[in-house]
Amino acid sequence: MQSVKPNIFNYLTKVQKSDLCHFVASYVKKDFDEESKMLAEKFIEDQKHYLEINSTRFPYLAEFIDEQEFSKELELYIKECKQKYKYQEKQKPMYEKQKAYMKEQRKKIQESRMAKExxxxxxxxxxxxxxxxxxxxxxxxxxxxxxxxxxxxxxxxxxxxxxxxxxxxxxxxxxxxxxxx
CATH class of the missing domain: 1.10.287 (Helix Hairpins)
Known part of the structure; x- marks a missing residue:
């Protein structure tokens, strides 16, 4: 899966971009079932509100938040996050099996070591x-x-x-x- 992250929010600094992307990813994880467009609108609405009351985590968004390019890139990143979380959900049973197998293997190794000591x-x-x-x-x-x-x-x-x-x-x-x- 090709990441869209290098192609979006290039007008922000690396730290700002990273901070924003991490926050958006956790935001998407909370409301995973909603549509991408709705999530983007809700995020922008929330950030505008926080900017008005001077209590935002992202003060640098004030100059970009109303631009069409920002909302398109935000929506694109939200779609990518949703795909990532769907993929993780599909992989979860396999991951759990692998985790149980590794636990069993560690127990066998410990017992074989204890048998020699x-x-x-x-x-x-x-x-x-x-x-x-x-x-x-x-x-x-x-x-x-x-x-x-x-x-x-x-x-x-x-x-x-x-x-x-x-x-x-x-x-x-x-x-x-x-x-x-």
């Missing part, structure tokens, strides 16, 4: 404390285990205890509900 002293200590607390024999040889093995063992213990706690709470609530009747 030795566990930290804190991790070993935490595992032993959990085993003592829940009176579980150490089924895992801590000296030969990797970070990944220890992490999975700790997760398994915590999930098992969480399920047991939930079942215990559920039984208590059922007893309370039965006694209330």
């Amino acid at each position: 030795f566990p930290t002293r804190a991790q070993i200590s935490y595992y032993k404390k959990l085993c003592q607390k829940f009176t579980i024999e150490n089924p895992l040889d801590v000296n030969k285990a990797s970070k990944l093995d220890l992490r999975d063992a700790i997760d398994k213990i915590l999930k098992h205890e969480e399920i047991a706690d939930r079942e215990f709470l559920h039984e208590k609530l059922n007893k309370i509900a039965k006694t209330d009747k």
Whole structure:
């Protein structure tokens, strides 16, 4: 897609042009469903109002805002912005799939790295404390285990205890509900 940006607003400085284009792009994004001509008219109307009350972001527009060339170029740029946003909307599902795939790949890489590393002293200590607390024999040889093995063992213990706690709470609530009747 060829950009119209180099061909429009050439009577403004680079900074002014950049500032105006960024503002117009965000303006278009807010009211994406409106027609280009309507958006251009609305933008010009708003800017005229801000110029009247001396509260504009673009004081340099005062000399160009009423010119036909400015409104044509503005409308052209708005059309381009709308096309860009439509294209982004079409690409969004593919982008989300790619993002999920990359997240999955990072997780696999992290797990493969953890499988090669030795566990930290804190991790070993935490595992032993959990085993003592829940009176579980150490089924895992801590000296030969990797970070990944220890992490999975700790997760398994915590999930098992969480399920047991939930079942215990559920039984208590059922007893309370039965006694209330």
